[in-house]
Amino acid sequence: MTTTRPAWAPEGVDIERPAAARAYDYVLGGTHNFEVDRELARRLTEATPDLAQHARANRAFLQRCTRYLLRRGVRQFLDLGSGIPASGNVHEVALAVEPDTRVMYVDIDPVAVAHSEQILADVPQSAIIHGDLRKADEILDNPETRSLLDLDQPVAVLLLAILHAMSDADDPYDIVNRLMDRLAPGSYLVVSHSTFERRPEEARKMEELSKQSPTALRMRSRSDITRFFDGLEVVDPGITWVSQWHLEEDGGVFAADQSDMLLCGVGRKP
Known part of the structure; x- marks a missing residue:
């Protein structure tokens, strides 16, 4: 059966x-997806x-690290593989704290770009471009x-849930090296990445299933x-689970959603 193209889906x-x-x-409860994506x-x-x-x-990790970096004077964010906008995106968190923050989103998916353009049309100092992380210099x-x-x-x-x-x-x-080489000292790298270490059998199944899409998963070790x-x-505490990184940025509330498949870390360029 052929899927009917919704009005929000760009031609092509x-x-x-x-x-x-x-x-x-x-998975996050959004509506900008097709039946093949849902399946x-x-x-x-x-x-x-x-x-x-x-x-x-x-x-939640994205939101905590945004607040953490704002408190350390960061006022520019480059969100690569930003995906389809959901509540609590970088600009929403950042602009509520520091109105002079600038946020550039980048994604390879045309639906993500088109929907982001609508949302960001009236948002100051925030924008999105279509880009491929493999062509970092072009971005x-x-x-x-x-x-x-x-x-x-x-x-x-x-780089959240994109490098895998x-x-x-x-x-x-x-x-990643080429990206960081181009940036000024004091810049930060934020990564979350799936790992197979705790749940190898489930990770293997996910890798196999993901081959049905253009972005097959490659889970990696710590x-x-x-x-x-x-x-x-x-940054302390080093490489850890996304649900355990700097919980004080949520006001000390213990993270409700735990993860033992996604590791994360934040690093500063000296």
Whole structure:
């Protein structure tokens, strides 16, 4: 059966093939997804019944690290693989605390970009561009990026739940290194990444199922994830679970959604 294209879906988007950003949107309770995305999300949830819990824990980590970095003087954020906007996105958290904060979102999915453009139309100092993380220099050199962000001043690069969508052949370590090399001292790298260490069988099933979409998962070990921070000063408590990182940024409330599949870390460029 052919899926009817909804009014919000840009022309040219393949609505018969699942996309990771839209499946993630469905898991978080969003509505900007197609039946193929929902079916993929359902199959992933069969493999990992608490998948939505991990997604919410990752979202809460995004909000906590945004507040943490704002308190350390960061006023520029580059959110790569930002996905389809959900409540509590970076600009919502940041602008409520520091109105002069600038936020650039980047995503490869046209639906995520189109929906973000609608939401950000009247938001000061926030924008989104279509971009591929594998072409990091193009993202940094994009005129819209350069007009919004001052790369001579510290920038927080957010790579949440995106690096595990890159294969080893993509050389994600080189991509991260090139990004951080271009940024000013005092910039930060924020990463969350799926791991197979606690739940190897579920992780293997998720990797296999994800091959149905253009963004197959490549889960990595704690030591592999730590490598992304080579040359950076890793913030305490180091590489840990997303649901355990700096809970005081939530007012000391214990995180409701726990995760033992998503590791995270924050590193500062000296």
